[in-house]
Amino acid sequence: MSLLLKNVHVIDLNSPSHRKESNILIEKGLITSLNGRSASKEFDLKGKYVSVGWLDLNAHFSDPGNEHREDLDSGTKLAIAGGFTDVCLSPDTEPPIESKSDVNYLRKRSSDSLDIHVHASVSEGLEGKNLTEMLDLYEAGSVAFSEGDKAIWNAELLLKALQYTKGINVPVFQNPRDLHLSANTHMHEGVFSTNLGLRGEPSLSEELVIGRDLEILKYSGGRIHFSRISSAKSVELIKSAKKAGLSVTCDVGIHHLIYTDEAVDNFDTVFKVLPPYRSEKDRKALIKGVKDGVIDAICSNHRPFDQECKQLEFDLADPGNISLQTFYPSLEELSGLIPIEILIDKITNGPRRILNMDLIKVDEGQKAKLTIFDPEASWFLDARTNLSKSQNSPYWNRELKGKVLGTICGQKATFHK
Template identity: 40%
Template sequence: MNLIIREAKIIDSKSPYNNQVVDIEIADGIIKKIGVKLKNTDKVEEVKLDNLHVSQGWFDSSVSLGEPGFEDRETILHGLNVAGRSGFTGIALQPNSSPIIDNQSQVNFVKNRANNLATELFPIGALTKNNEGKDLAELFDMKNAGAVAFGDYNKNLDNANLLKIALQYVQDFDGLVIAYSQDSNIKGNGVANEGIVSTRLGLKGIPALAEELQIARNLFILEYTGGKLHIPTISTAKSVQLIKEAKAKGLQVTCSVAVHHLVLTDEKLDGFDTRFKVTPPLRTEADRKALIKGVKDGTIDMITSDHNPMDIEHKKMEFDLAKNGTIGLESAFGALMTVLPIEIIVEKLTSGRDVFSIENESIEENKKANITLFSTEENWTFEKSDILSKSKNSAFIGTKMKGKVYGICNKGKLNIYK
């Protein structure tokens, strides 16, 4: 693939061309030249789009796809194409398939299913066998097969000693442990954030304490063991403060926040719409503002769509019985543009590669062309017709958006969607 991207504003704090409007010449997947009004002597394809911006390719640290086992929700092939159309050149795949990704053969299976696609797939291996929280999975074998981290998706590890052992064990091969933090006993049968809204609606509440207590426990264990710990999708103001204090101590801890926790609050539950039933639950406006502040001051390392497709049979039912989860790839950028500056959005959508020890090159000459193309100007409303995923359980239908994704350029492939 040889082409020239015309008049693109580069948003990349690591690039010497940051905030400059330039042409980018790409040949065989490598950035050959960056400059103004580059000559097209070989008559290669040119890309010229309105209000064109480019950045390093975006990376989503938490995506569920379903395959194997739940192909009716999403397949790997279709899901990666959706991710590409949403601006992501790489995703970390959660292990919550059937069978669970808890061994080397399952890691190899999902990697092989993703071969030769513009969006790369990086498997997360289950931390415990079958995600049951009893025995550690084959962590070293999965690491050798290509797993970038280990965690049980949206499942708290009640056994503190098992987390201690895991953090000690993975240090031998520089592994990363993911610890979803929500105390299952305090959560109980809760389905929504404990507060004014849940009380008014008569929904069983999940106290913020359920998350914060578990984060505090996991950070104490990390301080004892050393190693690297990632806490995904935090949702409360106190969680932000706990992680900020841990980082000040020098602990190797990172965290993420989901797009829906930065944009939506538990006020959305008034209609008992199960599209808004997620885990951790949507919190208060005060929590949302604290999360935004945590993103801006660097406490929160990255933003994820936490894309979790669900079939209609498990989603369109009574609120108490419905499964947790929302899809989020297609709406991630447009939603974030309504609450954060573009420079921070790009930083938080690319920094996950560093956390997961994945190659993360800036936009410079002689570097790999791993690029997302987008516009920052358009105002629009996300509707059901904008959903590209097989599942339609989006919490963002009817939400005002800003900016549009044009596509991606990665692995010698150009996927542009006008």
């Protein structure tokens, strides 16, 4: 079957049709023309947009172990609805992803519409003591190594991990948080935490770990990726390290570009997240980091929790919220501050460079891995439209602007109503 996307506006910095209206002809899973004339199935997408398929660097599907929050089926559905053709899953499940069979369990759940990529654990049992069989895990298909939402607190372990992975050119993902400075904290340390009487985590917690790890990287070589950075100084530290020639990359969670610690003002636990939302100064620095290229990618940081984990006093609630299905409305909210082509680049080319994957583009001869979206369409997030098993979204019961219309992954096209 052939497919023609008529009059669609291309957003792809690497495409010859970037910012142009095109007629994209797809045959046998490949883009065969940007000026197609006819096909067995045609869609007129006047006023709509298309880009390379989106890739999320960090999501939790809570499978195995907490399938009541999310599972591979529900996670796949909402990722596709959110515009993603590729998702990287965090290894901090129960049990964690630390063996070849664990990696195979997740990879086999890739579908025709969504490619699932796996981060394998750095340490056995996520305990930060003994390395996993990293080379075996790489051969099984893991694309990166991390401790999920935990930090690699053990400096010796990080050193060995970087040395082991240097030869296979795979990044070690670090969630930079000092084990002691972040213990028993509930939000960013600042004026608002003081006013609310909540114990805050200083941005120093993140910055100390980044500074330490950059020194280890200088010594060991290898590749390090700082996952979900949140402070202004973190941006500066990474910027300086890049200028010095270190192999370092980083990403930011989508909501950290939108919210600050002020959102916690009414004790709504949906705004208790990991890392915590920080100050307006930090948020502006993150936005500038995205625009300037210091920040390589934007991730969903999708972290589902059931109501029993969220409908509690603020200090007892688990940190995290869901964000995959509402990712594009978040991008639209940011598009007034960051050009949309840069935002799209941070969820297409940026993640693929970090993972050392081949770049794809909207061009003839390329695999048809595409996301189609409408910046003008509106929809409402509630129990009827939500595809996640959890409801911990900051957009709950809100009308949202910006809707994903569908994805194309090779010969599989999925369109949404």
